[in-house]
Amino acid sequence: MNTDFEKELRQLTIFQNEIKKLQTGQIDIVTKLNESKFVLQELKLLPKTAKVYQLVGPTLLEVTLNEAKENVENRLDLxxxxxxxxxxxxxxxxxxxxKKKNELIAFQRKLMQPKNVPKKK
Incomplete structure (x- = not known):
């Protein structure tokens, strides 16, 4: 019975670790969203004749202002x-x-019940 409990406890730990990993990823996404929103605001302030460059690998390529805005808007959408x-x-x-936590609590209560004692109805 203890091995079942330990198995369930490991599964609970796996869920906890997965939640932490997902939350870390969520923070990264929010950071990128905020950065992209800021970039779009800055692009909207530029005059139509402004030169805009996009970093592609190690190279800066000139792009139109509209193309730069579209790229950032697509990134925001994604x-x-x-x-x-x-x-x-x-x-x-x-x-x-x-759910797993509640199952573990119920399982733990079952383990804690005294043996050979009739249950009350």
Whole structure:
């Protein structure tokens, strides 16, 4: 019985670690979203004749202002979708964690019950 409990406890730890990993990823996504929003605001302040460069690998390439705005807007869209997906995975994993935690509590109570004592009705 103890090995079953230990197995369930390991599964709970796996869920906890997965939640931490997903939350770290969520923080990265939010950071990138904020940076991209800031870049888009800055691009909107530029005059239409401004020269804009995009870093592609080790090379700076000149792009039109509209192209730069579109690139940033596409990035914002992708990051928004990724954020939504990550939040869903966090919620799903949290629900699995909570279910497993409740199962462990019930299992622990069962282990703590004295043996050979009739249960009260």
């Amino acid at each position: 990051l928004g979708k990724e954020e939504k997906k990550t939040l869903g995975r966090i919620k799903e994993t949290q629900e699995k964690h909570d």
